[in-house]
Amino acid sequence: MASTVLTPADLVILAVLAEGARHGYDLNAELERRDVSDWVSVSRPQVYYSLRKLADRGLLAPVVSEGSGGPERQAYAVTETGRSELALALGREDWATARPHQxxxxxxxxxxxxxxxxxxxxxxxxxxxxxxxxxxxxxxxxxxxxxxxxxxxxxxxxxxxxxxxxxxxxxxxxxxxxxxxxxxxx
Incomplete structure (x- = not known):
């Protein structure tokens, strides 16, 4: 699995979920609480898209939780593969050398x-x-x-x-x- 296909939004989601399992609604609320939009673009639909993408790649696993109310309430936790992919992606040199357009x-x-x-x-x-x-x-x-x-x-x-x-x-x-x-x- 090549980590190069993971977007910054995917990596932010993996990093937050590495702290503990969350469902999409809770994840969106946490991203808002942290003012993540100040430093990376992660829209509400992007969260759900990334959750599916990361789960399909085996980087997240669904967690059984009480009162699950549909896909937006399905909690996910980072798998060991997900932790490895996150660490690999965060070790890339381009984090230190890329220049954003202003x-x-x-x-x-x-x-x-x-x-x-x-x-x-x-x-x-x-x-x-x-x-x-x-x-x-x-x-x-x-x-x-x-x-x-x-x-x-x-x-x-x-x-x-x-x-x-x-x-x-x-x-x-x-x-x-x-x-x-x-x-x-x-």
């Missing part, structure tokens, strides 16, 4: 082709987004760090990095604004 940077590469008002609007919107996200992440760090459970240390490190990157971007955006928006347009 929509604002793509926009900036083409910004010379728009008018001053549009440039101002987009730059100000990005600044407002960054400011709001910094505040939200600071709040998340405060509340999350006080919670018990697995991966709290790793999550806190992720949030600290995110805050640092956003604070740097805020300063950089102020420079972008100063260079790309003439004083009369401010």
């Amino acid at each position: 929509p604002f940077v793509t926009w900036l590469a083409m910004a010379a082709h728009t008018d001053e008002a549009s440039r101002k609007r987009v730059i100000e919107a990005r600044l407002a987004f960054v400011e709001g996200t910094i505040e939200r992440e600071r709040h998340t760090l405060e509340t999350f760090a006080a919670q018990p459970g697995p991966m709290v240390q790793e999550a806190s490190l992720m949030i600290e990095l995110t805050i640092g990157q956003l604070e740097y971007e805020r300063g950089w955006l102020q420079r972008v604004r100063a260079l790309l928006i003439p004083k009369k347009a401010k």
Whole structure:
């Protein structure tokens, strides 16, 4: 079984289920609680698709639970094969070397082709987004760090990095604004 066919969403689901068996509804709630959408795209339908895919590959096994109410209430646990595949996939070097595409940077590469008002609007919107996200992440760090459970240390490190990157971007955006928006347009 080649781990390369496992998507980031599949791996997130395997990682959460490695902590303990869950059904799809509970898994979705846990992903929302952890703000997983901040760092990976996992939709509600994707959870159920991945559960089926991972179970079909033998990486998950159904767990008998009382009151099972259909497929969205079928609990799954990670198999030994699933744990091995997860460890193998998480050992790949591309986790450290891939560069994600950032929509604002793509926009900036083409910004010379728009008018001053549009440039101002987009730059100000990005600044407002960054400011709001910094505040939200600071709040998340405060509340999350006080919670018990697995991966709290790793999550806190992720949030600290995110805050640092956003604070740097805020300063950089102020420079972008100063260079790309003439004083009369401010």
